[in-house]
Amino acid sequence: MASGRDHDKATRLWSLPFGLILGLLLNPANGLIGGFAFAIGGLWLSPDLDTQSRALKRWGILKTLWWPYRKLIPHRSVFSHGPLIGTAIRLAYLMIWCSLMLLILQPLGLPTPLNMAQTLIELLKREPQAAWALLLGLEASVWLHLIQDGDPLPVEWQRWRHR
Numbered sequence: 001m002a003s004g005r006d007h008d009k010a011t012r013l014w015s016l017p018f019g020l021i022l023g024l025l026l027n028p029a030n031g032l033i034g035g036f037a038f039a040i041g042g043l044w045l046s047p048d049l050d051t052q053s054r055a056l057k058r059w060g061i062l063k064t065l066w067w068p069y070r071k072l073i074p075h076r077s078v079f080s081h082g083p084l085i086g087t088a089i090r091l092a093y094l095m096i097w098c099s100l101m102l103l104i105l106q107p108l109g110l111p112t113p114l115n116m117a118q119t120l121i122e123l124l125k126r127e128p129q130a131a132w133a134l135l136l137g138l139e140a141s142v143w144l145h146l147i148q149d150g151d152p153l154p155v156e157w158q159r160w161r162h163r
């Protein structure tokens with residue numbers, strides 16, 4: 001299994017080529033979004049947020065936001081390290097926190113979670129390619145992580161396979 005340092009190094013190394021390839025396939029702006037998302041996905045939204053990791057430390061004082069996530073999700077389980085499902089759960093988890101923050105900060109005149117969701121949906125409809133570039137970047141960094149870990153299957157699948 002690769003160390004946190006190895007994961008960071010590979011993320012930094014592959015962000016640029018990934019962004020360039022995506023830029024050629026889509027357009028330069030979406031290539032930039034994809035390459036940036038790849039770096040964010042590997043360095044801040046890593047599957048290893050389910051354990052004490054370099055990605056977790058990068059959140060600084062905000063790392064406490066991931067405490068419930070770490071308690072709920074066993075390390076290297078399908079819910080953090082599963083292709084697609086890991087990214088989907090982390091994004092949903094962040095959205096729950098964002099919604100809570102917006103609710104708490106309502107007195108400051110911030111938009112409600114519902115308004116924010118509507119704005120987000122409109123943005124996704126207006127810029128579907130950019131949204132795909134973002135999601136592809138996040139997910140591709142997870143695949144790099146899984147490939148680096150040697151056995152890309154989450155622990156549950158390995159147990160299942162050995163039965």
Ligand SMILES: [Zn+2]
Binds near residue numbers: 048076081
């Ligand atoms: Zn991992």
